[in-house]
Amino acid sequence: MNRTLRKKRTSTAALLFAAASGLGFLAPATAAHAAAPDPVYWSFSNNTYYPNQCLTGGKKNSQGTSSVFMATCTGSYYQKWDWRGEDPTNPSFLELQNKATGLCLATDYKSDDYNAVWASTCEWRPGMRFRYVFNDDMPNSGGELMSDFTHPPYGDYSELRPAASGAVYNGLPDFAWNGTF
Structure with missing residues (x-):
């Protein structure tokens, strides 16, 4: 050759x-x-106090964050949330990521009531750990959508709650959330 x-x-x-x-x-x-499993998107409504209103993420602003508020349930991607991450300090709390924006639910620790709620870049920091617990004791009431306050300054946890204005706060208990996927 x-x-x-x-x-x-x-x-x-x-x-x-x-x-x-x-x-x-x-x-x-x-x-x-190996392919990652597809996310399971949840919607959260608070029909006890605000019929047909769902937890909604706003459009991303120039700072890379968005507002979070209650709006008429439409099933849009802005009303879809995925549990993500793994917190080694408290495994029962996860990040809650919005399908439309990719941002995660966040709150601050400025007081023990009426804390602001918004969506921000997903990161493991205080104010970005949440969980949903259905209330078996009160089946018609729904459940609690809670944030982890085990990190200082307040300890334990606090619930998200909507206001008549459509704003969402983190503070006093609200057992009326319905989480569906």
């Missing part, structure tokens, strides 16, 4: 190997390549 033909065959074989590797045909199957 002449030298030119051998060189062409070697180059062609190398090119095919590189292409197959790049497409993943020759890569071993690993956990890193």
Whole structure:
């Protein structure tokens, strides 16, 4: 076989190997390549006090945050929330990420009542850990949508609650949330 033909065959074989590797045909199957499960999106309404009103994330502003408020339930992506993350300090609380904006629910610790609620970049910091607990004792009332206050200054947890204005605060107990997915 002449030298030119051998060189062409070697180059062609190398090119095919590189292409197959790049497409993943020759890569071993690993956990890193396993598909992540699809998110399960939740909607939260507070029908006891505000019929057909759902927790809604606003459009992202120039600071990269958004408002959170109650609005008529439409099923839009702004009303869909996904539980995400894993908090090693308190595994029963997770981040709650909005499907439309990719931002996570957040609150502050300025008082033990009427704390602001908004959506911000998802990160593990105080005020960004939440959970939903259905009240078996009061099946017609719904459940609690709580934030973790185990991190200083207040300790324990506090519930989200809507106001007549449509604003959402974090503070005194509200057992009327209905979480559905």
